[in-house]
Amino acid sequence: xxxxxxxxxxxxxxxxxxxxxxxxxxxxxxxxxxxxxxxxxxxxxxxxxxxxxxxxxxxxxxxxxxxxxxxxxxxxxxxxxxxxxxxxxxxxxxxxxxxxxxxxxxxxxxxxxxxxxxxxxxxxxxxxxxxxxxxxxxxxxxxxxxxxxxxxxxxxxxxxxxxxxxxxxxxxxxxxxxxxxxxxxxxxxxxxxxxxxxxxxxxxxxxxxxxxxxxxxxxxxxxxxxxxxxxxxxxxxxxxxxxxxxxxxxxxxxxxxxxxxxxxxxxxxxxxxxxxxxxxxxxxxxxxxxxxxxxxxxxxxxxxxxxxxxxxxxxxxxxxxxxxxxxxxxxxxxxxxxxxxxxxxxxxx
Amino acid sequence: xxxxxxxxxxxxxxxxxxxxxxxxxxxxxxxxxxxxxxxxxxxxxxxxxxxxxxxxxxxxxxxxxxxxxxxxxxxxxxxxxxxxxxxxxxxxxxxxxxxxxxxxxxxxxxxxxxxxxxxxxxxxxxxxxxxxxxxxxxxxxxxxxxxxxxxxxxxxxxxxxxxxxxxxxxxxxxxxxxxxxxxxxxxxxxxxxxxxxxxxxxx
Numbered sequence: 001x002x003x004x005x006x007x008x009x010x011x012x013x014x015x016x017x018x019x020x021x022x023x024x025x026x027x028x029x030x031x032x033x034x035x036x037x038x039x040x041x042x043x044x045x046x047x048x049x050x051x052x053x054x055x056x057x058x059x060x061x062x063x064x065x066x067x068x069x070x071x072x073x074x075x076x077x078x079x080x081x082x083x084x085x086x087x088x089x090x091x092x093x094x095x096x097x098x099x100x101x102x103x104x105x106x107x108x109x110x111x112x113x114x115x116x117x118x119x120x121x122x123x124x125x126x127x128x129x130x131x132x133x134x135x136x137x138x139x140x141x142x143x144x145x146x147x148x149x150x151x152x153x154x155x156x157x158x159x160x161x162x163x164x165x166x167x168x169x170x171x172x173x174x175x176x177x178x179x180x181x182x183x184x185x186x187x188x189x190x191x192x193x194x195x196x197x198x199x200x201x202x203x204x205x206x207x208x209x210x211x212x213x214x215x216x217x218x219x220x221x222x223x224x225x226x227x228x229x230x231x232x233x234x235x236x237x238x239x240x241x242x243x244x245x246x247x248x249x250x251x252x253x254x255x256x257x258x259x260x261x262x263x264x265x266x267x268x269x270x271x272x273x274x275x276x277x278x279x280x281x282x283x284x285x286x287x288x289x290x291x292x293x294x295x296x297x298x299x300x301x302x303x304x305x306x307x308x309x310x311x312x313x314x315x316x317x318x319x320x321x322x323x324x325x326x327x328x329x330x331x332x333x334x335x336x337x338x339x340x341x342x343x344x345x346x347x348x349x
Numbered sequence: 350x351x352x353x354x355x356x357x358x359x360x361x362x363x364x365x366x367x368x369x370x371x372x373x374x375x376x377x378x379x380x381x382x383x384x385x386x387x388x389x390x391x392x393x394x395x396x397x398x399x400x401x402x403x404x405x406x407x408x409x410x411x412x413x414x415x416x417x418x419x420x421x422x423x424x425x426x427x428x429x430x431x432x433x434x435x436x437x438x439x440x441x442x443x444x445x446x447x448x449x450x451x452x453x454x455x456x457x458x459x460x461x462x463x464x465x466x467x468x469x470x471x472x473x474x475x476x477x478x479x480x481x482x483x484x485x486x487x488x489x490x491x492x493x494x495x496x497x498x499x500x501x502x503x504x505x506x507x508x509x510x511x512x513x514x515x516x517x518x519x520x521x522x523x524x525x526x527x528x529x530x531x532x533x534x535x536x537x538x539x540x541x542x543x544x545x546x547x548x549x550x551x552x
Contacts, residue, residue: 148408149408149435149437151435228408228409228410228436228437229410229436230410263550264550264552265549265550265551265552266552270552273552274552277552279551279552282552323403324403330409330410332409332410333410333412335411338547339423339426339547340409340410340411340412340413340430340438341410341412342412
């Protein structure tokens with residue numbers, strides 16, 4: 001009897017511990033998802049949240065093909081994993097839903113012109129993997145005014161969308177530089193553009209990538225210039241969930257591989273030549289030395305795949321938003337750190 | 350000293366004339382949009398002097414720790430920057446050295462010359478006996494309207510009578526600008542200016 005009871009009690013204990021462990025694991029699985037790569041491999045495609053339509057950044061053509069700068073970030077991840085940039089399911093998301101849809105795993109990467117900020121990482125338990133595009137508030141005005149610096153805008157009438165950080169940045173910038181301006185506020189973008197085009201104001205201000213998109217809609221785009229000055233920080237970056245470090249690292253290093261490739265002179269055009277290179281930096285990038293890819297859970301030629309199928313950063317930039325694209329945005333801040341900009345990738349080593 | 354000076358007068362704009370099947374040109378005879386080699390005597394039309402938009406002189410965003418006034422040549426981009434400070438640089442479209450004639454480094458402007466003369470070196474004369482032995486500076490001279498001499502090297506920043514070569518890699522290592530631009534640059538840049546030449550990295 002005593003023996004039975006002891007056995008029963010210890011059995012019960014083991015059972016309870018086991019049950020608790022399973023429950024805890026289930027909770028952990030739910031809250032701490034570390035299986036994104038595994039699920040992606042099983043699915044055979046990267047789940048990518050994008051903007052439904054933003055010139056140069058994310059667009060779907062008539063036959064259903066997605067293209068754009070943000071789109072290419074997901075294609076780079078697909079190339080690294082599958083050696084195939086087409087293995088991506090694109091999910092258009094609106095501004096309000098985007099972070100929630102990432103959180104509940106509708107998508108595994110959000111590459112949708114989203115500004116990296118502290119509150120977004122902390123409040124939504126997300127991680128912004130790497131700055132893909134440095135955006136920021138800028139100014140557009142008529143070319144005929146012959147202005148080439150924001151410091152020459154004192155005394156002008158400036159159109160700005162009301163109740164935005166844009167409006168606050170504008171006020172800060174002019175105050176800091178001891179300049180005055182007439183603020184003309186508009187609630188919606190349509191009115192804002194109309195006011196600018198009709199000459200109600202001299203200058204239009206919003207994020208620079210938007211200014212280039214707006215300029216396309218004007219009757220004579222070439223009559224308007226966008227100044228090189230950027231007065232606020234809007235770093236755009238692909239976003240992933242917290243607590244799946246492997247997945248976060250894959251996305252982060254897919255972006256950095258493209259930047260390092262540009263810095264090292266490796267492009268989709270010379271990738272085969274690069275695979276034969278004896279330069280240590282190049283060898284580590286393309287995977288002919290070291291096993292950086294395997295450490296990521298990928299193959300060692302992961303970066304070579306990205307470069308071959310999607311290109312280096314310069315190729316991606318120029319193709320989608322660069323000066324010879326429809327948008328025509330100069331590299332500016334997004335030039336490499338050693339060529340006049342601030343794009344800087346940590347080394348692969 | 351004299352020898353190196355002499356050599357520097359000889360080499361630059363000219364060396365490529367080896368590919369030129371064109372003796373002296375007069376305005377109007379010129380047909381092809383792009384031609385290999387120098388064309389002594391050719392005077393480009395005002396229309397030809399007009400650069401493609403991306404190569405026009407422009408103030409651009411440019412961050413650098415180099416002091417204002419410094420010249421930075423980015424050969425792979427085909428741009429020459431004059432650092433202005435305040436995150437800005439004045440950018441000029443240039444023609445650069447062809448394959449095998451590219452170099453990088455840090456030099457100073459050692460001399461400035463208006464309408465430089467041209468004396469093709471003996472090797473070139475041997476290859477192309479029809480080239481002039483000497484050509485006085487002036488319109489039609491491959492050296493163009495101005496030259497800025499780089500250190501004690503054979504390289505220079507100079508003008509050109511072939512504006513269509515801006516944006517290409519055809520020179521023997523010199524950097525060429527259209528005459529309007531090289532005149533503008535000449536006014537801004539004193540002797541002693543630091544010049545940084547950057548190349549595309551080799552894989």
